[in-house]
Amino acid sequence: MTTFIARGLLQLPVVLLALSLLIFGMMQFLTPEQRAATYVRTEQQAKNIDLIIRQYNLDKGFWAQYTTWLNQVLHGNLGYSKQSHEPVLTTIRKRLPVWTELAIFMFFPTLAFGIWMGTLAATHRDKLIDQFVRVFAIAGWSLPTFVLGIWLLAVLYGYFHCCGIGRADDKYLIEFAKGTLKTYTGMITIDGLLNGRPNVTFSGLKHLVMPVLTYMVVASAQIMRVLRSSMLDVLNSDYVRTARAKGLPERVVNLKHARHNAIIPIVTIAGLMFTFMLEGVFFIEIIFNIPGLGQWAVPAAIQLDFPAVIGIALLTGVIVSIANLVVDILYGIIDPRISFQ
Amino acid sequence: MNPQEMKPEREPWYRSKTFKRFRRNPLAIVGALLLLAFVLVAFMAPAITAPQLASIPAARPCLRDLGIKRSEVMDTLRNPLSPVFWKATLAPPESCYNIPRDGFSPLPKPPSEKHPMGVSGGGYDVMYGLVWGTRTAFYVGFLVVGITLSIGIVVGGLAGFIGGAVDNFIMRVTDVMLSFPRLVFVMIIAVIFGSGLTTVMLAMAVVGWAGYARFFRGDILRTKAQEFVDAARALGASPMRVFAKHVFPNAIGTLLILASMDVGSIVLAASGFSFLGLGAPVGYADWGQMISFARDYILGSAQGTPFDYWYVSVYPSLMLVLFGLAWNLLGDAVRDALDPKS
Numbered sequence: 001m002t003t004f005i006a007r008g009l010l011q012l013p014v015v016l017l018a019l020s021l022l023i024f025g026m027m028q029f030l031t032p033e034q035r036a037a038t039y040v041r042t043e044q045q046a047k048n049i050d051l052i053i054r055q056y057n058l059d060k061g062f063w064a065q066y067t068t069w070l071n072q073v074l075h076g077n078l079g080y081s082k083q084s085h086e087p088v089l090t091t092i093r094k095r096l097p098v099w100t101e102l103a104i105f106m107f108f109p110t111l112a113f114g115i116w117m118g119t120l121a122a123t124h125r126d127k128l129i130d131q132f133v134r135v136f137a138i139a140g141w142s143l144p145t146f147v148l149g150i151w152l153l154a155v156l157y158g159y160f161h162c163c164g165i166g167r168a169d170d171k172y173l174i175e176f177a178k179g180t181l182k183t184y185t186g187m188i189t190i191d192g193l194l195n196g197r198p199n200v201t202f203s204g205l206k207h208l209v210m211p212v213l214t215y216m217v218v219a220s221a222q223i224m225r226v227l228r229s230s231m232l233d234v235l236n237s238d239y240v241r242t243a244r245a246k247g248l249p250e251r252v253v254n255l256k257h258a259r260h261n262a263i264i265p266i267v268t269i270a271g272l273m274f275t276f277m278l279e280g281v282f283f284i285e286i287i288f289n290i291p292g293l294g295q296w297a298v299p300a301a302i303q304l305d306f307p308a309v310i311g312i313a314l315l316t317g318v319i320v321s322i323a324n325l326v327v328d329i330l331y332g333i334i335d336p337r338i339s340f341q
Numbered sequence: 342m343n344p345q346e347m348k349p350e351r352e353p354w355y356r357s358k359t360f361k362r363f364r365r366n367p368l369a370i371v372g373a374l375l376l377l378a379f380v381l382v383a384f385m386a387p388a389i390t391a392p393q394l395a396s397i398p399a400a401r402p403c404l405r406d407l408g409i410k411r412s413e414v415m416d417t418l419r420n421p422l423s424p425v426f427w428k429a430t431l432a433p434p435e436s437c438y439n440i441p442r443d444g445f446s447p448l449p450k451p452p453s454e455k456h457p458m459g460v461s462g463g464g465y466d467v468m469y470g471l472v473w474g475t476r477t478a479f480y481v482g483f484l485v486v487g488i489t490l491s492i493g494i495v496v497g498g499l500a501g502f503i504g505g506a507v508d509n510f511i512m513r514v515t516d517v518m519l520s521f522p523r524l525v526f527v528m529i530i531a532v533i534f535g536s537g538l539t540t541v542m543l544a545m546a547v548v549g550w551a552g553y554a555r556f557f558r559g560d561i562l563r564t565k566a567q568e569f570v571d572a573a574r575a576l577g578a579s580p581m582r583v584f585a586k587h588v589f590p591n592a593i594g595t596l597l598i599l600a601s602m603d604v605g606s607i608v609l610a611a612s613g614f615s616f617l618g619l620g621a622p623v624g625y626a627d628w629g630q631m632i633s634f635a636r637d638y639i640l641g642s643a644q645g646t647p648f649d650y651w652y653v654s655v656y657p658s659l660m661l662v663l664f665g666l667a668w669n670l671l672g673d674a675v676r677d678a679l680d681p682k683s
Binding site: 015138139141145154279298301302 | 517522
């Protein structure tokens with residue numbers, strides 16, 4: 001198991017390097033002047049663009065450019081974003097906690113809900129709950145995130161005045177800005193508890209209802225379907241019959257014997273769902289007015305704010321590579337046969 | 342006996358068990374009918390929107406490119422005997438895809454006789470955008486699936502054919518591509534090449550092939566392990582011939598069918614990008630853009646009246662959801678028919 005994890009960790013820098021090469025390679029489609037704009041902060045610097053081109057080796061060969069660029073990136077210089085009027089890294093640092101909070105609340109409840117409903121559908125095959133899951137899965141899969149988000153916004157927020165948009169109630173956000181509430185992690189739900197103000201946490205959670213609900217309906221469908229079918233396969237196998245014959249309670253057979261084996265394909269799906277979530281968060285931030293990474297990066301892309309987009313691409317590359325590693329390790333944990341190969 | 346006669350008779354596809362299973366699935370019929378309706382709407386777009394073309398002055402560029410006057414619109418565009426009808430239906434000029442604006446009022450107008458589905462903020466006729474947007478949807482869907490599939494077949498085929506280290510390398514790349522979100526890729530390409538429908542389609546094709554490549558490679562490996570391939574090799578066929586004549590044709594069928602069912606999800610994704618403003622230019626008939634027009638009016642005019650402007654959001658999203666549903670129902674039925682176990 002240890003060598004298995006170590007091998008994955010060793011692969012990580014290679015993957016990251018390859019990704020950075022890919023991203024830098026795509027940047028070659030831009031002129032040196034455009035790429036130099038990455039490092040331009042003021043009007044004055046824009047006038048002396050030749051200096052910047054020379055300073056960052058943008059007039060040299062590919063490898064000289066690449067190593068200079070990579071060196072800058074590794075030292076945290078991702079350039080200057082015109083969209084946020086500050087260095088890209090500063091913006092990312094400011095917005096990453098918001099994004100992370102949303103992502104955590106979107107990903108794990110959806111995963112749990114999908115696994116729960118999938119199990120129920122398989123153990124109650126062809127009963128009412130199974131039919132419900134089937135309809136829910138097809139409907140959820142046909143609904144794009146942004147359409148469902150807009151509908152929920154109109155009905156829940158517009159009509160029922162429930163839940164609220166943004167991160168938390170305005171009065172708490174003002175307190176955070178004034179400093180009467182301290183910012184520890186940047187995540188409202190955690191900061192509220194750390195400040196000893198559960199009502200702040202509650203407000204944060206209330207504002208997460210619509211984003212999480214939107215994502216849950218859209219993304220849990222796939223998990224339910226895959227788990228249902230793999231669970232049905234396993235439930236028909238001999239060792240499950242043996243377990244039943246031993247007189248084990250139905251719950252133990254279903255959850256311990258059957259689901260443990262049926263869940264292996266779910267790891268793959270969860271990996272894909274994670275990728276899908278990276279996309280979904282951006283939509284959800286824009287629809288529900290949450291100041292995370294997407295609310296900055298998408299307008300930046302439309303405004304051709306190129307450093308911001310490259311920064312997001314690099315960040316996504318890191319997140320995705322780590323997620324892949326985690327998925328690989330999870331495979332090893334859930335199915336020990338894999339890690340012994 | 343003549344060896345030609347010994348050839349086993351090929352079963353026509355419409356008599357195969359798989360197709361029978363597909364045909365007997367009621368959901369498949371619903372999906373197929375829905376899709377047929379969309380195809381009809383796309384095909385008849387000029388005829389359906391003829392009243393708008395005739396009555397909205399801003400539609401003039403389209404009429405000019407078609408070479409007709411405003412007074413002739415109703416007679417020509419709904420008359421299959423007129424050559425203009427066929428020109429407008431089969432090869433409409435690009436200008437017809439721009440939604441004609443009826444005034445520039447920022448407030449939406451409710452459905453009326455002139456605008457059966459209302460007017461979006463900025464004077465965009467909702468029905469015109471949706472009807473011509475159906476064409477955009479099919480265009481985007483089929484083109485992206487086509488390009489993606491071609492790349493996927495080449496890459497997956499290479500991995501399966503050569504095997505070994507090449508296979509390993511290609512599969513690593515595939516893993517990374519599979520887990521890289523499309524939206525970020527679209528953003529990169531949009532920043533480099535400028536945003537637009539072509540850019541979005543390009544980005545989706547460049548990033549989307551990985552799934553097909555992996556699937557196709559798996560099918561090739563499975564086919565390679567079968568006896569008839571061994572038999573061909575034992576008869577002395579070269580590796581190239583074995584691959585081209587025996588492995589490839591037998592491995593590709595399932596991929597083609599499954600990939601063609603992805604048109605729906607591609608369209609949903611592309612309209613999502615349009616919704617964000619990364620897709621079609623403003624005013625181009627596209628469902629995602631119609632929904633983004635609706636964004637400012639989602640909460641209605643005053644607090645507590647969110648459904649004042651229901652028509653700007655309900656019709657476009659309904660179109661999109663029904664389109665996705667049609668393809669999903671079909672796709673589900675196809676998967677069930679191919680794999681009766683599940």
